[in-house]
Amino acid sequence: MSSTSASLTNSCAQCGRLENDDTGKDRGDAASIGSDNGENSSTFRICCIGAGYVGGPTCAIIASKCPHIIVTVVDISSERIAAWNSDSLPLFEPGLEAIVKKIRNHNLFFSTDTKKAIQEADLIFISVNTPTKSYGFGNGRAPDLRYVEEAARHIAETATTSKIVVEKSTVPVKAAESIKTILKTNKQRGVSYQVLSNPEFLAEGSAIHDLLAPDRVLIGGDDSVEGSLAVKKLSWVYEHWVPKEKILTTNTWSSELSKLAANAFLAQRISSINTISAVCEATGANVAEVAKAIGLDSRIGPKFLNASIGFGGSCFQKDVYNLIYLAESLYLEPVAEYWLQVIKINDWQRQRFAQTIVQNLFGSVSGKKLAIYGFAFKNNTADTRESSSICVCGYLLAEGASLSIYDPKVTSERIFLDLSEQTGKTEKDLHAHVTIANDAYDAAKDAHAIVICTEWDEFKANYELIYSTMKKPSFIFDGRLVLDHDLLISIGYNAGVNDDQENSSDENDNEQEYRTLTDSEEE
Numbered sequence: 001m002s003s004t005s006a007s008l009t010n011s012c013a014q015c016g017r018l019e020n021d022d023t024g025k026d027r028g029d030a031a032s033i034g035s036d037n038g039e040n041s042s043t044f045r046i047c048c049i050g051a052g053y054v055g056g057p058t059c060a061i062i063a064s065k066c067p068h069i070i071v072t073v074v075d076i077s078s079e080r081i082a083a084w085n086s087d088s089l090p091l092f093e094p095g096l097e098a099i100v101k102k103i104r105n106h107n108l109f110f111s112t113d114t115k116k117a118i119q120e121a122d123l124i125f126i127s128v129n130t131p132t133k134s135y136g137f138g139n140g141r142a143p144d145l146r147y148v149e150e151a152a153r154h155i156a157e158t159a160t161t162s163k164i165v166v167e168k169s170t171v172p173v174k175a176a177e178s179i180k181t182i183l184k185t186n187k188q189r190g191v192s193y194q195v196l197s198n199p200e201f202l203a204e205g206s207a208i209h210d211l212l213a214p215d216r217v218l219i220g221g222d223d224s225v226e227g228s229l230a231v232k233k234l235s236w237v238y239e240h241w242v243p244k245e246k247i248l249t250t251n252t253w254s255s256e257l258s259k260l261a262a263n264a265f266l267a268q269r270i271s272s273i274n275t276i277s278a279v280c281e282a283t284g285a286n287v288a289e290v291a292k293a294i295g296l297d298s299r300i301g302p303k304f305l306n307a308s309i310g311f312g313g314s315c316f317q318k319d320v321y322n323l324i325y326l327a328e329s330l331y332l333e334p335v336a337e338y339w340l341q342v343i344k345i346n347d348w349q350r351q352r353f354a355q356t357i358v359q360n361l362f363g364s365v366s367g368k369k370l371a372i373y374g375f376a377f378k379n380n381t382a383d384t385r386e387s388s389s390i391c392v393c394g395y396l397l398a399e400g401a402s403l404s405i406y407d408p409k410v411t412s413e414r415i416f417l418d419l420s421e422q423t424g425k426t427e428k429d430l431h432a433h434v435t436i437a438n439d440a441y442d443a444a445k446d447a448h449a450i451v452i453c454t455e456w457d458e459f460k461a462n463y464e465l466i467y468s469t470m471k472k473p474s475f476i477f478d479g480r481l482v483l484d485h486d487l488l489i490s491i492g493y494n495a496g497v498n499d500d501q502e503n504s505s506d507e508n509d510n511e512q513e514y515r516t517l518t519d520s521e522e523e
Helices: 003-015 055-065 078-084 096-103 114-120 146-158 175-186 207-212 225-238 252-283 287-295 316-329 333-360 388-398 412-423 440-444 463-467 485-491 505-513
Strands: 045-049 070-074 108-111 123-126 163-167 193-197 217-221 247-251 369-373 402-406 434-436 449-452 475-478
Touching: 045 055, 045 114, 045 146, 055 070, 055 096, 055 108, 055 123, 055 207, 070 114, 078 108, 096 207, 108 114, 114 146, 123 146, 123 225, 146 163, 146 175, 163 175, 163 225, 175 193, 175 252, 193 225, 193 252, 217 225, 217 252, 225 247, 247 252, 252 287, 252 316, 252 333, 316 333, 333 388, 333 475, 369 388, 369 440, 388 402, 388 412, 402 440, 412 434, 440 463, 463 485
Parallel strands: 045 070, 045 123, 070 108, 123 163, 163 193, 217 247, 369 402, 369 449, 402 434, 449 475
Antiparallel strands: 193 217
16 A cells, blocks of 8 residues: 555544444444455455446546556446457547556456455445436436446445445435445445445546546535545545545535536536527527627636537436426426426427428428438547437438438447437338448438538538539538538538528528537536
């Protein structure tokens, strides 16, 4: 153990003991966390349950910045773990592959042996999926915590020494209380637990940057000597690379709610500017100019003020629904209704974009080939969860369009699976109307229009060459504003505006209605 670690452990040991049971038995000495981990008592060990978008990158950074800490990421999916141990990681994140390959099998390990990792660990992250429930009470609103409960029960059944258990998954307020109850009532003799909340604030596509230089690290724990001890231990891990002033400690409930509130506020800003974009369309105002004007107000700021075809990803919609369900459970109906409007505006914006495409293509897309550029919910990721592209494709398929889809990272299997779920059609039926292109040029050949749904850099292509291969008139609907619209119009494209608007400089600015999200879309 490093001198820093030893000093902290010794000082923590003097502070008090870990949580006791009601009888005062089975007390766990504070010094035991961080030292009594089995075979090697001098090495601090971290286990992360869940090898997904949060667990994998987070533990890779911890291991890279803390070479004396052994970090093991476990998952019940042997296929996922095999991918983490291969040359083809199970997820794409800029910078992640190089870090993993450098430290893998040194102090970063990926395994399906959850029992061994839990037994040896001093600190355990729970980083499992918490999807929105699709059944029973809270259907479509409440988070499904079955995987969190399974993880907690597995820890209690397996652990033979005291542990710090950390919620990394996004959970509702007071989930830590449930975890603590499960651990306490199922623990083995002599084992004690402290449960912390440490929500992630990383954004897919920039996760490594966000982990290396976070705006803040939030840690919530019990307001007790034992809770403070556990918070200090987790803070010590982050202090290897995060300035102390950026590590914020709160009570557990505040930490849990802060994560939901942060994502809800970001989603709200996107929906808010999208409502303004609709007003701009109707009045001839320029949404980009309006966004710049209000963003210069220091009380508002410029981030997340770019109109678009809507937010996506695994967190924004899920967390807003989580907040809605919490408000409903507390009988705060006006609060629930307020946040529900954020979701409704997002859905409306996607539908409005699809309607714009149909209207501009002379009222019908039936039998027409449309090139779809991008299927992931944002650039620099292969994640398609809640992607706006899926919704737009669903609307266009319902109108009878033939789609040629290209995304540089999303697999064809994933595309057909998502579209099947969206439309209710079988993959066989979809093949009659959907093809997967090899690149942007292939997708646009003989197409009536290009529809940009994801802001990949490679979509800044040779549009003069692409224009020569398309049906005429050729349309572009830029849902992320990654292109130079003046250049496109000079080439001959109709950039998604009516013919009678092209001669009006004011109304021609309406092309900028659907702007790219230059800020991270998902946290």
